[in-house]
Amino acid sequence: MTAVAGPSRMIGAPIKRREDPRLIQGLSHYVDDIKLVDTLHCTFLRSDYAHAEIKSIDTAAAKDLPGVVTVITGKDIEGKVGDVPCGADLPGLKVPDHPALSIGRVRFVGEPIAAVVATDSYIARDALDLIEVDYEELPTVVDPEKAIEAGSPLIYEEFGDNIGFTMPLEAGDADAAFAEADHVVSGRFVNQRLIPNAMEPRGVLAQYLPGDGSLTVWSSTQVPHGLKTNLGLIVDIPEHLVRVIAPEVGGAFGSKLNVYPEEIVVSYLAIQLCKPVKWIEKRTENFTTTIHGRDQINYVEIAVKNDGTITALRAKTIADIGASYQLLTPLIPTLTNLMIVGGYKIQNVKVELIGALTNKMATDAYRGAGRPEATYIIERIVSMAAKQLGMDPKDIRFKNFPQPEEFPLEIATGITFDSGNYQASLNKALEIVNYDEQRAQQAELRQQGKYMGIGLCTYVEICAFGPSAGVPGGGWESATVRVERTGKVTVLSGVSPHGQGQETSFAQIIGDEFGVDIDDIIIVHGDTGRQPQGIGTFGSRATAVGGTAMVVAAGQVKEKMAKIAAHLMEANPDDLVFENGQIFVGGSPDQAVEFATVAGEAHTAANLPPDTDPGLEATHFFEPSNFTFPFGAHVAVVEVDIDTGEIDIQRYVAVDDIGNIINPLLVNGQVHGGIAQGLGQALYEGAVYDENGQLLTGTFMDYAIPKATHLPRFESDHTVTPSPVNPLGVKGVGEAGTIASTPCMVNAVVDALSPLGITQIDMPMTPNRVWQAIQDAKEGGNG
Amino acid sequence: MANQVIHTAINGQEHTHEVEPRMLLVHYIRDVVGLTGTHVGCETSLCGACTIMVDGQAVKSCTMLAVQADGAEIMTIEGLAQNGELHPIQEGFWECHGLQCGFCTPGMIIAAHQLLQRNPNPSEDEIRHGLDGNLCRCTGYQHIVDAVQYAAEKMQGSRERKEV
Incomplete structure (x- = not known):
């Protein structure tokens, strides 16, 4: 960045979060906490049927209810607002119409049909009961393998089948490698449908000011900028008159990386009614109509030599994409x-x-x-291969790892891994868990009739999205760094944290850059009115891409400050050090000027060096040259009670290499939370639809996200292999735990039960399912 | 049904309002009284985001009617810090990184408050069981457990100092 950087003091320190005081005192503002005068309340009538023709909708009684302002249906907004957008552009992708309120036909339970606006949220709910919809039921299909068979009920008749897209990928000559293989190992894996369930449901508040034609939308979103651009186009307000604010956002996990029908309809209603309109999602709506995740069936086989070398992989994946495309569905x-x-x-x-x-x-x-699914496939099949070949699961992994000096490494699927040392992370994890001792204990316990299992997962993931060629709408990030007249620093970022804690970690980065106190820095995010262009927070990209944007911008400001300081001190700008709120000549700290004094001089502008403009502000758009590829090794030790099918997690060790670490406290939080969600998938969670397309798991009573008693203590450690892709050397940590932990846990449970001949148990490995697998195995079948 | 007048004391302050008999207590606190620190996460008393203290008992305020709280003394998250000093539980959550998105946090802190009132020196298992009615999607709970242990130790320490 600039010539001389101060010593690093805050990067790497476990600084506690600056976000927390407001959050632990109930002083923060999520969407529903924002109250505007005369706000009207919106609710949505949703389809009770998974597939039906809407013969008629009668809204008269609802409209007559005192307090109801308006009721609209799809036909009322047809042609007036654009469709719910899909940003994916795959070859041959069949893109159906996707009106914000369905017209003519509904295709899943929960699809919005009508919107009610009332003076009070209770009245708005009452009015829903007064809307009469006459449905004619149609045959449904919920099983994706049946859906792609000829003769299945069609979701979109105009497509002729239910195949939304296909994507073949071929590298090398897999068929030849299989022909020469010593062993072929195959499996069918199910990555069940999950429901993200951020604790804050979605919510939208929109305000239109007819005087200046501006629309302001507060939404619980991860992507305020993408939402701003899309909403402007959809409701026909020029982008520069639309402001989207993501206030405090209560978790998202990808589920708020979207443009939803409710955001469109509430904005439209606010414009029509010229009053603020608010919609707050109910948990039931969150279950049925906020995007779901995973849902793949994978048929996989690998070709393996006698020494454990894997020469080829073939797979067929059927991905259940549901009844419509949201923003990134096909990708x-x-x-x-x-x-x-x-x-x-x-x-x-x-x-x-x-x-x-x-x-x-x-x-x-x-x-x-998409990466947990990939990791599940490869980590399960590799462990199955080890079993089949009689190898230790660690040895087959070491056998097939690339060597550290081979990075950057282009892999068969065409992407280039930035940096890696997979041996180091696996060795460290094995050491922490005392692998050899665990294996010895396992052998001993098996003698005693106890079923202990050790599961490994060595993963690599792709994140820090990414080069713009690989991300619809752009993969860059923007930041503006401004040193105010008083020396306070304002950083405006295009990323949109919603729990990650980047008001803290970004301030650490900027604090080190300028040598100023963290309390003199503010990180502003989630507001397109303050930072007009940005991409957002998803795909573990915020620090690698957004953090880099601000480091570069800060470097530009710093260079200017050095020039002004040098002018004031009659020194050489290249010799200056920024530290402890001062700018001084390296080696002679007496020759110093206050950071704040230079900031003041830049703005009073009476004594600036020649060719220097007033002000201290720089904006940078950072475009990364590649994705980053975090990796690591997780090890789980479990004991399975074969009488009840219950799984006791005794150890969970995670060694994650996420490149350089800005704040180890926050990294720990991300790792823990990620593992918790992965274990949720492995052990408890699963969205279940019945054959009629009714969601049977639509409440927290039926869909089990992990509670405190369900989870063990996690042992988290790291190796550090910096990424060469960005100057911070960071990779990203948001998703690593989720990606690694599901196959790790299944490998552990299958390992525990392998003496019974069990080779696969599908997730979620509920006690009932495990118990059933044990019974089947005992009866001579194979789980 | 006719509206009813209710009297409550929330965080030490008296309130009198006329409310619809069907109004949920959480909506009364958030929308009528204007204390929005208490959150609504599920409306079915399963997630615990709306947990508050009513007459000394931790209650999920999304499944209690405002009229049922007539005459009650209520404490919400906004009432926990005293004279600008964080309560040890709040301090613990801050020190131990016991929160990320913060949405479950007010309810989690109130549940921990009740837990420590009943059991000032809980084991890790007892903490996990005591918080079983409160869901967190971000943290994996380990740092929350650490936060409650931090608070227990700190509160124990101040009790011992008082006894001396």
């Missing part, structure tokens, strides 16, 4: 294809991907988004 399973060889040097690959339309809510990005 998510394509990431599975890209990452399907994991961290192994498999040169020959042949994979097929089919996107299946079904009468369910759309799937889209949920923490990990």
Whole structure:
């Protein structure tokens, strides 16, 4: 950046979060906490049927209810607002119409049909009961493998089948490698449908000011900028008159990386009514109509030599995409294809991907988004291969890892891993867990009739999205750094944190850059009125891409400050050091000027060096040259009670290499939370639709996200292999835990039960399912 | 049904309002009284984001009617810090990184408050069981457990000092 950087003092320190005082005292403002005068309340009538023709909708009684302002249906806004957008552009992608309120036909339970606006949220709910919809039920299909068979009920008749897209990928000569293989190991894996369930449901508040024609929308979103651009186009307000604010956002995990029908309809209503309109999602709506995640079926086989070398992988994936596309729906399973060889040097690959339309809510990005599925496939099949070959699961991994000096490494699917040392992370994890002792204990316990298992997962993931060629709408990030007249620093970022804590970690980065106190820095995010262009927070990109943007911008400001300070001190700008709120000549700290004095001089502007403009502000748009590829090794030790099917997690060790670490406290938080969601998938969670397309798991009573008693203590550690892709050397940590932990846990449980001949148990590994697998195995079958 | 007048004391302050008999207590606190630190996460008393203290008992305020709180003494998250000093539980959550998005946090802190009132020196298992009615999607709970342990130790320490 600038010539002389001060010594690093805050980067790497476990600084406690600056966000917390407001959050622990109930002083923060999520969307529903924002109260505007004369706000009207919106509710949505949603389809009770998974597939039906709407014969008629009668809204008269609802409109007559005192307090109801208006009721609209799809026909009322047809042609007046644009469709719910899909940003994916795959070859041959069939894109259906996607009106914000359905017209003519509904295709999943929960699809919005009508919107009520009333003076009070209770009245708005009452009015829903007064709307009469006459449905004619149609046949439904919820099983993606049945959906792509000929003769299945069609989600969109105009498409002729339920295949939304296909994506083949081939590298090398897989068929030849299989012909020469010593062993072929195969499996069918199910990555069940998950419901993200951020604790704050979605919410939208929109205000239109007819005087200046401006629209302001507060939304619980991860992507305020994308929402701003899209909403402007959809409701026909020029982009520069639309402001989207993501206030405090209560978690998202990918589920708020979207443009939803409610955001469109509430904005439209605010414009029509010239009053603020608010909609707050109910948990039931969150279950049925906020995007779902995962939902893939994978048929996989690998070709293996006697020494454990994996020469080829073939796979067929059926991805259940639901009844419509949300913003990135079709792209998510394509990431599975890209990452399907994991961290192994498999040169020959042949994979097929089919996107299946079904009468369910759309799937889209949920923490990990396509990479947990890839990791599950490769980490399960590699462990199965080890079993089949009689190898230790660690040895087959070491056998197929690339060597550290081979990075940057182009892999068969065409992407280039930035940096890596997979041996180091696995060795460290094995050491922490005392692997050899654990294996010895396992052998001993097996003698005693106890079923202990050790599961490994060595993963690599793709994140820090990313070069713009790989991200719809752009993969860059913007930042503006401004040193105010008093020396206070304002950083405006295009990323949109919603729990990650970057008001703290970004301030650490900027504090080190300027040598100023963290309390003199403010990080502003989530407001397109203050930072007009940006991309947002998803895909573990915020620090690698957004953090870099602000480092570069800060460097530009710093260079100017050095020039002004040098002018004031009659020194050489290249010799100056920024530290402790001062700018001084390196080696002679007496020759110093206050950081704040230079800031003041830049703004009073009476004594500036020649050719220097007033002000201290720089904006940078950073475009990364590549993605980053965090990696690591997780090890789980479990004991399974074969009488009850219960799984006791005794150890969970995570060694994650996420490049350089800005704040280890926050990194720990991300790792823990990620593992918790991965264990949720492995052990408890699963969205279940019945054959009629009714969601059977639509409450927290039926859909089990982990509670405090469900989870063990996690042992988190790291190796550090900096990324060469950005000057901070960071990779990203938001998704690593989720990506690694599901196969790790399944590998552990299958390992525990392998003496019974069990080779696979599908997730979620509920006690009932495990118990059933044990019974089947005992009866001579194979779990 | 006719509206009813209710009297409450919330965080030490008296309130009198006329409310619809069907109004939920959480909506009364958030929308009528204007204390928005208490959150609504599920409306079915499963997630615990709306947990508050009513007459000394931790209650999920999304499944209690405002009229049922007539005459009650209520404490919400906004009432926990005293004279600008964070309560040890709040301090613990801050020190131990016991929160990320913060949405479950007010309810989690109130649940921990009740837990420590009943059991000032809980084991890790007892903490996990005591918080079983409160869901967190961000943290994996470990740092929340650490936060409650931090608070327990700190509160224990101040009790011992008082006894001396």
